[in-house]
Amino acid sequence: VSRVVVGQRGFAWVGLAALLSLWAGTAHSQPRVTPLPAEQAASLKKNRALVQHLVEGAVELSGTNDVLSRVHVCNRITASVAKELQEAIQAGDAKRVQELAIHLSGIMERSLAPTVREARQAIQPGSKDEARLILLQNVAVGLTDNLERSAQAYRETAIGNDLQEIMRRLRASRQHVEQATKLAER
Amino acid sequence: MNCQIVQQKLLELEDPSQPGKRLAEHLRSCPSCRTVLARLQALEAGVRTLPVAGQPAKAKAACIERFLSQPIVSPSPFFTSQPSKRSLSITLGRWRWAGALAASLLLVALVGWGLRTPRPKPELVQQTVPADPFLASVVERQIQLSRTTNPSERVEALTGLANDLSNQVQQLARVAPGEDLVMLARLYERVVRVGLVKQAVQVPMVQRQQLLKPVADELVRCATRLEELAAEVPVGAEEPLREIVLTAREGNRLIQQLLTEEHS
8 A cells, every 4th residue: 555655755756846847948949928927017107108199190191081190199109109219218228219210110100101101192292281291291301310320329229230230220210211211102 | 661661672672681781770769660571571471371372384275275265345546466457447547647748748738848949149220129228219209300490290299208218107106216207297298298299289270179089088098097196106206197187188288179179
């Protein structure tokens, strides 16, 4: 009887050890997708102004079909993300710089550029609206110029290498916006 | 030096007839310790007079033989120089388990190592998991809404945005400061009243039932969920949750009206 008990205990220990080893081996191999509530609360605190601009802008976009107004809203949103990115660069917050650069790039390519293209096609050449559109587009391009200068200034810091990659990506996004205007000029 | 210490030292003496200078000083003034010393000296003298057993070699051999002939009461594999078959089997059994355990750990560790996915390089373009999923989701909704002028698509995107906000409130109700929850509640109200309901009015009659019924149901679910939660959250979080409940109910009422219009 004692040998049976010893055998059962042995199996239990081996099983437990195997599970623990499996857990230890794989627990840190997969990045956690969902942040903890406390982490989310901290993120919200940081992104409070940005979230407000994005939601307000989204509601505004849903309520207007005026092409120039839509470009204006997208431009404003782009500017607010660029401002946050600029601050993150100055603070040397590499993780936030990467996160915001991804969002800025996405907004420029998938929101601002298509809206500018749509407006360019709808606006009569030589009209006042065309002048306004070009002005708005220049503002967006100017934002990336500012970021470029910041990236240069922080080139020698710990996030310098990340910034080079980020600026390469943002330059490509700016080209999308510039292309959106030029395309309609033809 | 007290009597207890002196008597202890007397017991430790190899030869009680020579107690030493310090003990002798105490003994001069202490009759009880002198009595103890006298007894010890008598014992020592008696031991010397005890008879010694003859043929010690034979006696020793007989003692060893007697010891070996006795059965082993509780064999311990780790203390017997010549283990029995049974104790040997138990020893091997334990080593077998230890070996099995080590082999299992090695195997599982190797499998675990093999299952690991390589970490992506921390480059901007390769980062797929957003640091703040809520922000990422709001960005996506904004992009969606910038690319459509169709009321039905706008309703879908705005419903998604309202859900993002209410879910965020639900997740943070116990940890976020009240002011952040108030901000989210206010944004939820903007999305539902200014965005969603106004766009729902624009949805063509033929699409309303299919599109707006799920939206109304979602608003009801949201109101129920947050009303229950409002009873459990800390002071300060309760008010914004109730505001969202009111907004969701009002949104549902207005959308139900649109659905009724369609029927009439």
